[in-house]
Amino acid sequence: MYKGGQQPTIKGAQPKKEADVVVLQGPYPYRLSFYDRPPLYDVTIEDFETFALDRLRILAEIEASYARNRSWDELRTVTEAQCKKYDLWLSSNTARSQFIDLERKKDHLSHFVLRLAFCRSEELRRRFVKAETTLFRVRYEKDDTKELTQFLSSQDFGWEKVDPPEKATYESELRALLPNVGDKEFKDIVFYKVKWTRVPDLVAKRRVFLRRGQAFVPTTLQASIVFHAFETQLEKALERTAKGLPRLDEDTRIVPILNNLSQGFLAGVPSEWTNATPTMDGELRAEMVDGLAKKHFPMCMRNLHESLMRDHHLKHFGRLQYGLFLKVLGLSIEEAVAFWRKSFSSITDDKFNKEYKYNIRHSYGLEGKRANYPAKSCQQILLSDQPGPSDCHGCPYRHFAPDNLQTSLLTYYSNQGLTSSNLPEIMKTVKEGHYHVACTRVFEITHTSKGVEKGQGIGSGESVTHPNQYAARSRELEKPQEGGTSSDTAMVVG
Incomplete structure (x- = not known):
């Protein structure tokens, strides 16, 4: 899957056009990703390791935020700062940057390297999924509205839009979900039907209307479907990766890197402060x-x-x-x-x-x-x-x-x-x-x-x-x- 060698030249972002939504050509058309396609290009061992370490530092800080009971706003602020520090704060399609493809390539590769490192045990998989889903949510909430809509349209979430007659039939039940919404606003709200198992968090909080195994989800809570889909898909991908991992056991270049990454994550401290210069003003006596x-x-x-x-x-x-x-x-x-x-x-x-x-x-x-x-x-x-x-x-x-x-x-x-x-x-x-x-x-x-x-x-x-x-x-x-x-x-x- 990964081979050492000369890294290919990556083309810059395609020229921007004045339009409501800019969709880039190439392997990374959107800022968000479900990581459903593995990298199939050659990478250097150096990039293989350093990209993964940068991402791991971000995930470790997310774990630390949960351990410290930070509020969501505090966790999001810290995560955004870490993403910018380690060049994993991805630019939107409308940004005037010539490095969008390079940014997204690093994000793509680093995710799959860590997937190799953390598929090895149930605990590692659980912690990795939680941290990655949190990172996805932070990016989701900061994404441009039009680009986000375009990204969602490119995915199959298995939801069905509730038509006006059906919405009218269950109007009283649906209104009960949104008690503070006026008549005019309610008419503009779109509802989606999905299997109730796709939104277990909303079901537990009684924030959806259930009928015949289907959950009626308002647009305002649509993100819950997306986050659960990301989490479920990643869990399944990690299980598949674990089955294929023994093929790498004889690769003396990659296995030590993966071991170091997983051990650091288990210890909770994957990043290393490497400023080896004296920290004193003058010589320490x-x-x-x-x-x-x-x-x-x-x-x-x-x-x-x-x-x-x-x-x-x-x-x-x-x-x-x-x-x-x-x-x-x-x-x-x-x-x-x-x-x-x-x-x-x-x-x-x-x-x-x-x-x-x-x-x-x-x-x-x-x-x-x-x-x-x-x-x-x-x-x-x-x-x-x-x-x-x-x-x-x-x-x-x-x-x-x-x-x-x-x-x-x-x-x-x-x-x-x-x-x-x-x-x-x-x-x-x-x-x-x-x-x-x-x-x-x-x-x-x-x-x-x-x-x-x-x-x-x-x-x-x-x-x-x-x-x-x-x-x-x-x-x-x-x-x-x-x-x-x-x-x-x-x-x-x-």
Whole structure:
């Protein structure tokens, strides 16, 4: 189905004509799509992966919005912002853009790649269908009215328009569905008949008139038929895809990508913050770390820091997780050696140089294969190197016992505004497995004094996906209040 190779040249949108409805020629005539035709062209492995990751970031934010009980207006605003950020906010046919076909090609391909990744289990299919249907609904509500009508006309929804005599026969029943509509408006409203199983949500809410297995649906509720059709069609498509998936098992290029996509979605954190540039103004010094930890670190790094200060030691995976975080934060190799040497105060210089200094230099790409290792993302922390009973690394929201997590939250963040009244909300999201949502909510609570409101996340409603992203945004919010000198420099590693 997908093969690596040279990507074909995609023609731009056809010239626009002055008309009430503009219908583009080619494979993507409409902004909306039911994705009923798979991509049959060659694509590069790079596009195969990057297009899917961009779409996955949007779907993950939709899931996070549900977990945070955002209103529909808030969810729609966040989704629109994410679509624009990742170039999946599709232009209408009347837009003066020469990249309409390219936009829609990315949308088309990314959907089918994720369909391959998420057809593997019932849970993945359920979550994918819910997120994709939500994305479709957001686009549906923002689509141009005339273009939307043209799109609906191109689909077969199995509905039958109610003729005037039949409408008159059941006028009293149909009027009861629209109690606030006047006589003139009622005459203009069109009703459609569909099998009642096509609109289960409307039946449950008693918003349709039922007769002989048919539901009479007013135009104002027509979208419910469309959304249910999209959802049902996608569910069936995923089941068909799952049956054909074993054919890909021997493809060593594609299977690892699909595994990574599905694992990230299960963890709830598919996106990775990849800004590897130092986030400090100037070089971060060893003596500044303690002050930064108490003000700007997410709980995973705060826990590692406090354990290091208490025990004067961290095990291998703890040192790796914390050391790479500090590296990206801006700690140079010289300052890193100084920081770790002072932190490991209970051992001799000879033991430190023999057993630990090499690993520090290795993480900076100065020893071994000299690779420039990035800091671990939330996805990596959640899924790899699971901590044992005496380990300090990992994600506290996932790996701590509930009582220990609540105690630690109050210990670390009570001086930043977090109180026991906040814990039920945080623990609810933890229990549901939305660990990055819990971390994001802690960020909001502890940065209320900096102007961060509930639902805002780290900016534009976005959730935390990387410890360094958390620290960078926290530091950024404080900058306007710092004036000339930051108070962080006054704190010294104990």
